[in-house]
Amino acid sequence: MKITVFNTGGTFNKRYNPILGQLEVPTDSMALDAVLKSIHNVQVEIINLISKDSLDITNDDRTFLVNQIQKCEDEAIIVIHGTDTMDLTADFIAQYINNKKVILTGAMIPMSIDSIEATMNFSLALGFLNASVAHGVYVAMHGAVASYEKLKKNRMQGKFLIID
Amino acid sequence: MKITVFNTGGTFNKRYNPILGQLEVPTDSMALDAVLKSIHNVQVEIINLISKDSLDITNDDRTFLVNQIQKCEDEAIIVIHGTDTMDLTADFIAQYINNKKVILTGAMIPMSIDSIEATMNFSLALGFLNASVAHGVYVAMHGAVASYEKLKKNRMQGKFLIID
Amino acid sequence: MKITVFNTGGTFNKRYNPILGQLEVPTDSMALDAVLKSIHNVQVEIINLISKDSLDITNDDRTFLVNQIQKCEDEAIIVIHGTDTMDLTADFIAQYINNKKVILTGAMIPMSIDSIEATMNFSLALGFLNASVAHGVYVAMHGAVASYEKLKKNRMQGKFLIID
Amino acid sequence: MKITVFNTGGTFNKRYNPILGQLEVPTDSMALDAVLKSIHNVQVEIINLISKDSLDITNDDRTFLVNQIQKCEDEAIIVIHGTDTMDLTADFIAQYINNKKVILTGAMIPMSIDSIEATMNFSLALGFLNASVAHGVYVAMHGAVASYEKLKKNRMQGKFLIID
Numbered sequence: 001m002k003i004t005v006f007n008t009g010g011t012f013n014k015r016y017n018p019i020l021g022q023l024e025v026p027t028d029s030m031a032l033d034a035v036l037k038s039i040h041n042v043q044v045e046i047i048n049l050i051s052k053d054s055l056d057i058t059n060d061d062r063t064f065l066v067n068q069i070q071k072c073e074d075e076a077i078i079v080i081h082g083t084d085t086m087d088l089t090a091d092f093i094a095q096y097i098n099n100k101k102v103i104l105t106g107a108m109i110p111m112s113i114d115s116i117e118a119t120m121n122f123s124l125a126l127g128f129l130n131a132s133v134a135h136g137v138y139v140a141m142h143g144a145v146a147s148y149e150k151l152k153k154n155r156m157q158g159k160f161l162i163i164d
Numbered sequence: 165m166k167i168t169v170f171n172t173g174g175t176f177n178k179r180y181n182p183i184l185g186q187l188e189v190p191t192d193s194m195a196l197d198a199v200l201k202s203i204h205n206v207q208v209e210i211i212n213l214i215s216k217d218s219l220d221i222t223n224d225d226r227t228f229l230v231n232q233i234q235k236c237e238d239e240a241i242i243v244i245h246g247t248d249t250m251d252l253t254a255d256f257i258a259q260y261i262n263n264k265k266v267i268l269t270g271a272m273i274p275m276s277i278d279s280i281e282a283t284m285n286f287s288l289a290l291g292f293l294n295a296s297v298a299h300g301v302y303v304a305m306h307g308a309v310a311s312y313e314k315l316k317k318n319r320m321q322g323k324f325l326i327i328d
Numbered sequence: 329m330k331i332t333v334f335n336t337g338g339t340f341n342k343r344y345n346p347i348l349g350q351l352e353v354p355t356d357s358m359a360l361d362a363v364l365k366s367i368h369n370v371q372v373e374i375i376n377l378i379s380k381d382s383l384d385i386t387n388d389d390r391t392f393l394v395n396q397i398q399k400c401e402d403e404a405i406i407v408i409h410g411t412d413t414m415d416l417t418a419d420f421i422a423q424y425i426n427n428k429k430v431i432l433t434g435a436m437i438p439m440s441i442d443s444i445e446a447t448m449n450f451s452l453a454l455g456f457l458n459a460s461v462a463h464g465v466y467v468a469m470h471g472a473v474a475s476y477e478k479l480k481k482n483r484m485q486g487k488f489l490i491i492d
Numbered sequence: 493m494k495i496t497v498f499n500t501g502g503t504f505n506k507r508y509n510p511i512l513g514q515l516e517v518p519t520d521s522m523a524l525d526a527v528l529k530s531i532h533n534v535q536v537e538i539i540n541l542i543s544k545d546s547l548d549i550t551n552d553d554r555t556f557l558v559n560q561i562q563k564c565e566d567e568a569i570i571v572i573h574g575t576d577t578m579d580l581t582a583d584f585i586a587q588y589i590n591n592k593k594v595i596l597t598g599a600m601i602p603m604s605i606d607s608i609e610a611t612m613n614f615s616l617a618l619g620f621l622n623a624s625v626a627h628g629v630y631v632a633m634h635g636a637v638a639s640y641e642k643l644k645k646n647r648m649q650g651k652f653l654i655i656d
Binding site: 175180182183185186187248272273274276277278319320321322 | 503513514515576601604648
């Protein structure tokens with residue numbers, strides 16, 4: 001299997017900058033690289049497309065992302081995205097892409113602070129892509145992989161929950 | 165979704181005992197509990213069935229495990245198992261179980277030493293079960309989820325690799 | 329040996345709040361508690377006095393801290409403090425306290441993100457107090473324990489450096 | 493300040509080998525290197541002298557270590573050593589060296605499994621050397637830095653405790 005990961009930043013990637021005393025979205029893929037070390041049966045290409053907190057993602061960013069997905073030769077795509085506007089970006093992608101398996105994922109806690117949640121979310125996406133799944137736009141978070149219309153962030157609880 | 169996790173021990177669970185100065189297979193599920201904190205959309209029941217290094221797993225243990233799987237009401241089952249004889253146990257299960265989705269997983273590095281690989285392997289299984297997959301016996305390791313006949317440990321490299 | 333640790337907050341204690349998506353100074357001493365597990369020969373009393381980023385520490389806070397140090401029965405005192413105004417608080421303490429060994433310490437990286445630097449800085453203070461040292465106000469950071477007048481934060485480099 | 497660290501192996505340095513499925517004493521100083529990143533005011537030279545579990549340290553090893561300490565230009569020396577025979581090596585050094593400050597330290601839990609205890613023990617030694625201390629042979633473990641005759645491993649409890 002070959003997949004492309006489009007990295008748009010978000011909490012998943014955040015790292016602490018000791019000089020500034022705050023968390024930053026880096027432009028690299030160090031958080032993903034840590035996960036890649038345990039993947040031996042999938043060819044993974046990481047493209048650092050955008051490096052933003054998801055509250056700062058614009059529709060221009062989304063158009064750019066859709067263009068990149070369209071141009072991508074892989075059928076299986078994972079998008080790393082901040083959690084706050086993951087639903088908006090998923091909606092946007094679903095309007096334009098219908099011939100690929102696109103899974104958005106991210107984390108509530110930076111990989112650099114606690115690797116378990118971020119690793120789980122990414123690996124849920126990867127495990128799902130190992131099955132024969134239909135084209136579509138999905139979200140992989142907190143134990144679930146489901147259509148982007150059914151798995152949404154509950155801001156009060158800080159959890160992605162399946163909506164019945 | 166509701167799944168049962170049968171924990172048989174193995175490297176996934178090992179923890180360091182400072183008094184004895186060595187790694188031990190504990191009888192609890194502390195390693196799994198750490199992963200469960202990030203799962204909010206799946207009902208997971210953990211049963212600590214056997215607590216052994218997989219080199220010590222006997223066919224009596226395997227018969228006991230098969231009996232437990234048969235009695236289990238859940239259709240989706242994850243078995244945490246040591247890597248050295250995961251293939252033998254998978255073979256054994258496949259002889260007796262054909263009406264469930266059984267996924268064996270584990271880790272080359274204890275969760276307590278490096279949480280990334282163990283979290284990934286377990287989450288691959290969970291992600292795969294989120295898709296509509298056929299009954300069967302599978303292995304989830306190192307980026308892949310595949311039939312137990314196709315994903316095997318390469319002892320020289322210390323990796324589970326797909327066999328063509 | 330018996331020592332009192334006055335915890336005033338700062339980066340040393342910061343933890344990530346996934347709901348708010350930011351680092352917070354907690355009112356507890358969880359960061360110190362993690363270090364205490366490895367201390368078996370010193371009686372350590374932790375008092376959570378103030379829970380602030382050090383940029384928010386006021387002279388009222390400093391007066392309160394000095395009063396607590398004066399009332400404290402222990403001769404050996406460690407103050408956990410944010411790095412940005414550690415020098416101001418040390419100056420302030422030195423004006424009022426001359427019959428105790430007061431060591432200020434903290435961290436550039438939260439204990440919850442990377443435990444090594446924070447553990448080192450605290451343990452430098454503890455190691456220094458195991459020697460026969462004179463009354464005074466000291467800073468323990470980045471390999472050094474020295475008079476508060478000689479060990480200062482270099483903001484450009486993000487390091488505490490000895491001033492010759 | 494300039495110090496030399498003689499690394500003789502022991503639990504402090506142990507790392508997990510996933511191929512062999514066991515902890516090993518590596519011949520490098522990766523565990524110490526992680527601590528060095530937070531030290532900016534001390535010139536530290538690390539010499540990987542011996543790479544053994546301390547149960548395997550022989551008197552030939554101890555003679556070799558003493559020779560290296562004698563030849564070393566630094567007055568302040570830290571010896572990383574396994575905990576099981578740290579007392580024997582300290583005795584041995586004390587017979588031959590009386591013009592230096594030699595501090596033995598180590599860990600009950602490998603740095604690679606839990607960095608807090610190992611970082612603390614090393615940093616206690618470093619903090620103690622920041623004070624004006626007499627020539628002698630010391631042990632730095634679990635909150636204390638004391639003469640090697642007074643701080644000993646309690647094997648039942650797995651702790652180094654001050655002997656009155």
